[in-house]
Amino acid sequence: MRFPKNKPSVLLILTAALAVSCGAGRPAEPADLVLTNGAVYTMDAARPRATAVAVAKGKILYVGDDRGALRLGGGSTKVVDLGGKMVLPAFQDSHIHLVTGGIELGLCNLNGLRTKEEVFEKIKAYAAANPGAPWVTGGGWDLPIFPQANPRKEELDALVPDRPAVLSSADGHSAWANSRALELGGVTKDSPDPAGGRIERDPKTGEPTGTLRESAAGLVDERVPELEPGDYIKGLKAGLELANRFGIASIIEASAYPRILDAYAALDRSGELSMRVLASLHVDTGKGTAEVERLARLRDAYRGARLKSTAAKIFVDGVMEPHTAALLEPYLDRPGDRGRPLLEPAAFVGLAAALDAANFQIHVHAIGDRAIRMSLDAFEASGRANGFRDLRHHIAHLELIDPSDIPRFKRLGVAANFQPLWAYADLYITDLTIPILGPGRSRWLYPIGSVAKTGAVIVGGSDWSVSSMNPLEAMQVAVTRRGPDDPPGDAWIPEEKADLETMLRAYTTNGAWLSHDEKDRGSLEPAKAADIVVLDRNLFEIAPSEIGRAKVLLTLLDGREVFRDPSFTIAK
């Protein structure tokens, strides 16, 4: 064990003593765990740096220097010399589909595949390995792999000739079906596009080509046999394991419906929910304000030790690449077409005001500049109608923000929930987005830096399984505006870079605030929950292009180990 060479300051000794005496005098029992000789970033403005943390009974007992922490040890205390490793509050992912993502891991999982050949190979192999599955389902294919983001039914027929197959895109907004699945879904050239959806068709014959956008996917999905409750629980367990591995100890579930809530509630009851979960209840916007009563019942039913369901999720538009995002001005390649919001502005205002009046925190999906403006307008109108209260509404995704709307986040107290891993010039941007927006508008894609400069609350999420869950990769991209595997070089829209401090706050303190938990967690302060992560390196001492390569060694939730890398040993 090493002691810091500097003598601790009087102030530190004093605060150490206070940390102990604030409770019930000297602790009756010693600390369970003492971490020393670390680069501790507390995310507490009053004391941002320390070298040691002591944990007892699931709470932080002490933050300060090594000597103060070691004084709290006893015979049963585990002491770890971190050798300069970084300690942070555990991460929060503020927009994630943990259960469905976990389920997908066990289906035909196409996430991360880069070429058509890889995708075809995987589908063929999955179908061969699962001959008894009545349907081939799953997904995760990347839109840019296929021309116009439009894979064809004939391709899937060749891979799965014997049964129906439907595979969702990585962003979840498109589905690729084979002929058998289209037939079962009753999708023919005479089928009209459903409200809020589009059937991609051959321009000459009108025949469906195999890709279904947004609600049109439901025509086929309805025919897929329902999953069992056990499948949801299995999926959640797989998702939890992965998330804990990435240092995540709290999440905002982005779109919860009863079967998903059942899975969270079951593991919460059994003590296996290794995560704090704020579930955003999926709103059927077609039902309008009649939904509020149903959601309030779900809010009451689904709450437990680590689960609360106090948010409502509204989808305002689709996504950019297949032209389903709602824009203020038309797509360049489709004169007059500026996309359609999934609900009318007046209906949105009415729904938002009713949810706000019922004390729901509103979590919105908005991609296009028109959808984002509609959301800000709806929050402004609800605030006017009900009074601006501290509900902490937020907008997720924020792909294209009109510059005139940027100051409104701070002004209205609306949090900006970015998915920073998307903020670099990948094929989605260069091939499918910039050509349909043009350079002028493209300047305002994912403007994290500009929103941060206004002082608005920035939070971060992965949207997993849409993209990798690793918060460190997302932070790296936000800081560099380059791909997670790219070497150092020119940033894409360098004005929109965010600094590391901002991104760490986004995934820790600001996340806790968004979940209304800031009094209990989110920073390393005595009496707060011991939700802690240890990284193998200090992010402030490495090149920004290396941030994503840092490894999580330990994740604690309420002081309990929910992930530990085998290389990291804790001896007694």
Ligand SMILES: [Zn+2]
């Ligand atoms: Zn999402």
